[in-house]
């Protein structure tokens with residue numbers, strides 16, 4: 001079983017992945033954390049200061065390639081993995097199933113209002129354009145679309161599990 005969570009920043013991928021990994025007793029792979037390890041940084045602002053968005057996107061491909069043949073895990077991706085087809089192509093190898101956590105921009109905006117950890121969410125207007133630009137990509141890559149609005153993390157995790165492996 002290889003569960004891959006995709007969705008915009010603030011859609012709850014990390015929390016849902018953590019809960020899923022606990023329910024299934026499988027490792028949780030946090031792609032952003034692996035980017036920090038590989039770039040010797042502590043957070044995304046440092047990654048961008050070091051090499052801009054390009055560095056992040058390069059690291060995402062490298063990590064996806066490393067985990068291409070992995071199995072029995074839950075993978076929480078960064079919101080921008082849909083920007084490079086290779087990333088999800090690698091992650092999906094084997095029996096990877098992609099779940100898109102679909103969350104309205106309004107909710108995301110409220111969740112991230114006081115969060116300054118995301119370089120691509122510094123300007124609300126730009127973030128909203130990015131959201132609309134990426135929406136068709138998330139839909140395209142998803143094996144299953146999970147409407148996450150008004151659902152708890154546990155409910156979303158249960159819904160994902162209901163699709164089986």
Ligand code: S3P
Pocket residue numbers: 007008009010013014032044077078079080081117118119120
């Ligand atoms: C990004 C999403 C972030 C992180 C980086 C860029 C994006 O991950 O990878 O700040 O391009 O959408 P989260 O989706 O976990 O916030």
